[in-house]
């Protein structure tokens with residue numbers, strides 16, 4: 001049985017990180033300046049702690065100055081806002097990220113409204129979301145950006161392609177749909193209230209699953225030869241699995257991303273790339 005080409009996010013992310021490290025070193029030799037990234041974590045969610053540690057390691061490895069700010073779970077929205085305000089004013093910090101999710105009593109939207117859009121390396125402030133909606137340039141959310149970058153690096157055509165995005169989250173589904181539209185694809189979003197979503201995904205040239213439901217996408221959801229992107233990270237007894245039933249869908253698809261080693265590493269690579277962009281826009285190239 002034919003099997004799909006693997007779109008290797010881990011390898012691609014490594015290449016992007018090496019490219020960035022070179023640019024940062026050259027810039028540093030000329031200016032003695034380095035991009036500074038601050039990651040704010042509120043509370044002690046175990047997965048978030050790992051992601052924040054990985055972001056710290058990745059940003060340090062490419063030559064950025066990395067700051068981790070860990071606030072206790074009982075912090076109030078105003079206490080988190082004070083931290084964001086301090087980072088907004090700090091000229092050595094070019095990128096700020098609020099690790100999500102935050103504890104329930106904290107209003108992430110209020111915090112994002114106060115984050116300087118020039119330092120919003122997650123692309124989640126209303127200003128950067130509005131720019132995306134209006135088709136203007138700006139910092140884009142890391143996971144959707146990583147998906148588009150991975151498809152580009154594998155020369156997967158987007159223009160005129162029918163794309164179905166499964167999931168409508170602020171972090172992935174909604175911005176990703178707009179980013180595919182920017183690239184002249186024809187886009188549909190399906191979600192938990194869509195009846196018979198598989199009838200719609202089966203029409204697509206590219207299917208992106210971003211719902212957080214282990215093995216939701218089965219071969220009968222996929223047109224033979226489609227490209228399948230799996231954003232899901234679901235922790236099960238047998239380890240981390242995606243939203244796509246990998247083995248059976250790989251037999252139908254022409255290209256597929258693995259979990260782990262697909263979109264996750266691309267998310268971190270795009271955070272570094274956005275920080276580099278924010279740095280250049282502030283200090284010049």
Ligand SMILES: Nc1nc2c(c(=O)[nH]1)N[C@@H](CN(C=O)c1ccc(C(=O)N[C@@H](CCC(=O)O)C(=O)O)cc1)CN2
Nearest residue numbers: 051098099100101122142143260261262263264265267
């Ligand atoms: N402020 C943000 N919060 C969150 C984001 C985000 O983009 N911005 N995304 C996710 C978590 N996330 C980054 O923050 C993230 C998740 C997973 C990975 C990753 O590399 N995963 C590995 C496997 C992970 C494991 O072994 O635990 C993989 O897929 O290969 C990177 C980043 C929610 N919060």
